[in-house]
Amino acid sequence: MQLKYKRILLKVSGEALAADNGSGIDQEMLGAICSSIKDAVDMGAEIAVVVGGGNFWRGRSGVGMDRTTADHMGMLATVINALALQDALESKGVPTRVQTAIDMRRIAEPYIRGRAVRHLEKKRVVIFACGTGNPFFTTDTAAALRAAEIDAEAILLAKNVDAVYDSDPKINTNAVKFDRISYMDILNRQLGVMDSTASTLCMDNNIPVIVFSIKEPVNIIKVLTGENIGTYIAKEV
Numbered sequence: 382m383q384l385k386y387k388r389i390l391l392k393v394s395g396e397a398l399a400a401d402n403g404s405g406i407d408q409e410m411l412g413a414i415c416s417s418i419k420d421a422v423d424m425g426a427e428i429a430v431v432v433g434g435g436n437f438w439r440g441r442s443g444v445g446m447d448r449t450t451a452d453h454m455g456m457l458a459t460v461i462n463a464l465a466l467q468d469a470l471e472s473k474g475v476p477t478r479v480q481t482a483i484d485m486r487r488i489a490e491p492y493i494r495g496r497a498v499r500h501l502e503k504k505r506v507v508i509f510a511c512g513t514g515n516p517f518f519t520t521d522t523a524a525a526l527r528a529a530e531i532d533a534e535a536i537l538l539a540k541n542v543d544a545v546y547d548s549d550p551k552i553n554t555n556a557v558k559f560d561r562i563s564y565m566d567i568l569n570r571q572l573g574v575m576d577s578t579a580s581t582l583c584m585d586n587n588i589p590v591i592v593f594s595i596k597e598p599v600n601i602i603k604v605l606t607g608e609n610i611g612t613y614i615a616k617e618v
Contacts, residue, residue, distance in 0.1 A: 385607035434458025452516035482514025539595035
């Protein structure tokens, strides 16, 4: 199968790893996601992953808590998910490296752009944890930043919804799905697919984003091979 994208940044939310459990890690979903990543690597793709931590902690969960402290707790939650992904991938024979934006050398490498690129060239999956390492920035922004740094050809935004809609499809049964949409429309409509910082960063660096459902992890392969699923977001469409 021909790959449409060779080097990609896969953004996996913590909620996706929890599947229907709402929190924690669903081992079956974890295994399915890692099986699709393995298949993609076997096809020749170079894959970096940014993982969220919402299945354990979200910064906004810390009501009454100092925002910086709450965000630091969220960053640590992403490390738990990153290590889980690493373990599941390694068990399938996929070489991986976890790199963290906050130094914790006992369990992961510090993020170094050149080293990350070298790992990708050697067909290792690189998992980025701790977001950008700064409070007030989401893991969506981290995905946009790391994608720009490693020269990713696209960001695969794996979510629990199958596309971008003009309103929440869980609330509005008449919500309209977008097959393609521009970053400017995303920002003007305040659709909330990614936070505005991430959207602007992707737009300024001309990085396309494909939003799709991770409930069927094989969708990762479908996107990589150019199948039209989900929503394609770009500077111009």
